[in-house]
Amino acid sequence: MKFKLPIDQRAWPGSAILLALSFLLYFICHLPGWALVVFILWMGHLVFFRDLPCRPQETNVIYSPACGTVVDIETVAEDQFLKTACIKIGIFLSIFDGHVTLAPLTGEIDHIQYVPGKFLNALKQDSALKNEANWIVLKKEGKKVVVKQITGAIARRIYCDVKVGEKVAVGRKMGIICYGSRVEVYIPEGMSRLQVRKGDYVRAGQSILGAWINE
Structure with missing residues (x-):
């Protein structure tokens, strides 16, 4: 049986640099205090890039695609892709949350669009x-x-690991956002019963955002 560390592969370059720097500060420069600081940063780096456990058990629901705090729930007009009124659920991911993005349901990737922009605080x-x-x-x-994967003031890169036409199972890793950021979910209004409230902490692939109506 092949063992796989529950860490996203994009963590390893930065992890190697931090670990090497920590050893250099301790053994070569004899600066144990700074070595400890860098070692703590190394551990935090691995925690940030950790793969998230996913145990979806229901098929007629929409799971949270990310770990974080629900900071807003509102009805908006989503005119670009769904072209209808939607319930938008905004989830803020702190630097302590795992930042992988999981598929909230089993289905097919219908469209992907990257939009360049600024790097404002994701809480705004x-x-x-x-x-x-x-x-x-x-x-x-x-x-x-x-x-919708959104960068923040610290987050500066979005990785997308799926492509148009690909069939994905609920909980499949769709990508990762590097450092503090935000994820939004748009659900057509009237198609689901919400099961979260503003202020709730949700877990990717475990917390249910809503249940489909008439299923």
């Missing part, structure tokens, strides 16, 4: 409009849901 609501972002549209039996 206008960051969703102005920051660099990546839109992922998933479809399942005629229903569509949008997951």
Whole structure:
């Protein structure tokens, strides 16, 4: 049986640099205090890039694609992809949360669009409009849901690991956002019963955002 560390592969270059620097400061420069600081940063780096456990058990629901705090829930007009009124759920990811983005349902990747932008604090609501972002549209039996990956003041890069036409299972890793950031989910209004409230902490692939109506 092949063992796989639960760490995203993009963690290793930065991890190697931090670990080497920590050893250099301790053994060569004889600066144990600074070596400890860098070692703590190394551990935090690995925690940030950790793969998240995913145990979805229901098929008629929409799971959270990210770990973080629900900072806003509102009805908006999503005119770009879904072209209808939607419930938008905004999730803020702190630097202590795992930053992988998981598929919230089983379906097919219908569309992906990267949008360049700024790097405002992800806690600010206008960051969703102005920051660099990546839109992922998933479809399942005629229903569509949008997951939007958004950078923050610290986050400066979005990785997308899926492609248009690809079939994904719920909980499949769709990508990662490097450091503090935001993820938004757009669900067509009237198609699901929400099961989260503003202020809730949600876990990727475990917390249910909503249940499909009439399923």
